[in-house]
Amino acid sequence: MFAARTDWLLAPNRLSQQIEERRRQGLAVLDLTESNPTRCGFEAGKEILQAFDDPRSLVYEPDPRGLLRAREAVCGYYAERGTSVNPEQIFLTTSTSEAYSYAFRLLLDPGDKVLLPQPSYPLFDFLAGLNDLEVVSYPLQYDRKWSIDPEIAEKFLGSGAKAIVVVHPNNPTGSYIASSELAFMVACCQQNQAALIADEVFADYAFEPGGRQVSSHAAVADVLTLTLSGLSKISALPQMKLGWLVVNGPPKLLGVALGRLEVIADTYLSVSAPLAHALPKLLERSKAAQPKIMERLRRNLGRVDQAVRSCPNLSRLETEGGWYAILKVPATASDEDWAVDLLANEGVLVHPGHFYDFPEDGYLVISLLTGEEILEEGMARILARVGKTR
Numbered sequence: 095m096f097a098a099r100t101d102w103l104l105a106p107n108r109l110s111q112q113i114e115e116r117r118r119q120g121l122a123v124l125d126l127t128e129s130n131p132t133r134c135g136f137e138a139g140k141e142i143l144q145a146f147d148d149p150r151s152l153v154y155e156p157d158p159r160g161l162l163r164a165r166e167a168v169c170g171y172y173a174e175r176g177t178s179v180n181p182e183q184i185f186l187t188t189s190t191s192e193a194y195s196y197a198f199r200l201l202l203d204p205g206d207k208v209l210l211p212q213p214s215y216p217l218f219d220f221l222a223g224l225n226d227l228e229v230v231s232y233p234l235q236y237d238r239k240w241s242i243d244p245e246i247a248e249k250f251l252g253s254g255a256k257a258i259v260v261v262h263p264n265n266p267t268g269s270y271i272a273s274s275e276l277a278f279m280v281a282c283c284q285q286n287q288a289a290l291i292a293d294e295v296f297a298d299y300a301f302e303p304g305g306r307q308v309s310s311h312a313a314v315a316d317v318l319t320l321t322l323s324g325l326s327k328i329s330a331l332p333q334m335k336l337g338w339l340v341v342n343g344p345p346k347l348l349g350v351a352l353g354r355l356e357v358i359a360d361t362y363l364s365v366s367a368p369l370a371h372a373l374p375k376l377l378e379r380s381k382a383a384q385p386k387i388m389e390r391l392r393r394n395l396g397r398v399d400q401a402v403r404s405c406p407n408l409s410r411l412e413t414e415g416g417w418y419a420i421l422k423v424p425a426t427a428s429d430e431d432w433a434v435d436l437l438a439n440e441g442v443l444v445h446p447g448h449f450y451d452f453p454e455d456g457y458l459v460i461s462l463l464t465g466e467e468i469l470e471e472g473m474a475r476i477l478a479r480v481g482k483t484r
């Protein structure tokens with residue numbers, strides 16, 4: 095009766111079982127994976143709701159791209175970052191995840207290949223699967239910093255994929271796309287007649303802004319480029335469910351893409367009038383929220399570094415930005431065993447690297463958005479446990 099694409103293994107994994115077990119026993123969990131800003135001290139005040147008090151929302155004025163005033167606000171966001179885009183290039187969506195679906199439906203047929211970085215964001219497998227796509231992963235290399243090695247990536251990138259995804263910066267590696275990597279990706283797209291999809295949800299969270307990273311892919315016009323972002327990270331408002339895609343490219347391709355996307359968007363008309371009218375004010379919130387979040391990220395990164403310095407068995411991988419840190423633990427056990435062990439014996443929740451498709455064991459992922467006391471205590475317990483390994 096059901097489609098093969100929904101034939102998921104729905105049984106809880108060992109980590110979820112362990113969490114459930116602790117809840118049943120009334121035992122606390124120090125959650126070092128919390129990355130929901132509305133649960134770790136960055137919830138907006140009630141005044142944000144005033145953004146919705148707008149009589150214009152009483153009128154239904156469907157626009158496939160989303161209301162012009164809202165798209166102009168998105169243009170303003172890019173202009174402040176030195177990138178010029180016009181409202182015609184923008185489509186509003188309910189979340190970045192939906193923007194992926196628009197991009198995939200525009201570019202790929204069932205069974206087509208999409209190239210994704212590895213390791214990366216776990217939802218990609220589901221987004222690709224729900225759109226009947228085959229995932230081909232191109233590896234990111236780590237050698238004191240994360241990068242795309244052209245020689246290694248080339249054989250994956252030449253595999254006939256019609257879309258290449260870059261995540262800028264990537265979750266969880268925190269690595270931005272450097273200008274040389276962008277040039278390589280553009281060349282790969284040109285060779286394969288593929289489009290570039292750039293996910294920039296964490297772009298504003300650089301530890302050293304203005305470094306080697308590309309400023310925004312929204313300016314890339316050499317190949318068809320779809321740049322995705324949204325309010326969940328930019329304004330720390332995931333509950334608003336508002337994202338967008340910005341389309342750019344050579345004029346002919348751009349024209350076709352805009353025309354077709356308009357039909358996709360017109361089919362759903364996803365973004366409600368109250369949300370679209372509120373968007374300018376919701377985007378404005380980024381100015382107050384981002385400095386506070388950056389401060390938390392930096393302080394927590396400092397805490398992690400202080401902790402790992404005292405333990406030869408533990409280290410932290412370099413990151414350029416984003417909300418996560420990767421810990422390297424001895425590969426004496428699988429990373430899932432490590433995570434289950436830390437939860438069972440220390441009450442500390444971390445994500446095993448395999449959630450993000452790390453190709454080998456020995457990696458744990460934590461969220462730097464975690465409350466500072468929780469992170470400090472959690473790191474102390476991780477240290478105590480990892481320190482015992484020989």
Ligand SMILES: Cc1ncc(COP(=O)(O)O)c(C=O)c1O
Pocket residue numbers: 189190191192215261264265293295323324325326332336337
């Ligand atoms: C790399 C990346 N892209 C997209 C998203 C999802 O964004 P949204 O909440 O707008 O769907 C996330 C969420 O964590 C993410 O890590």
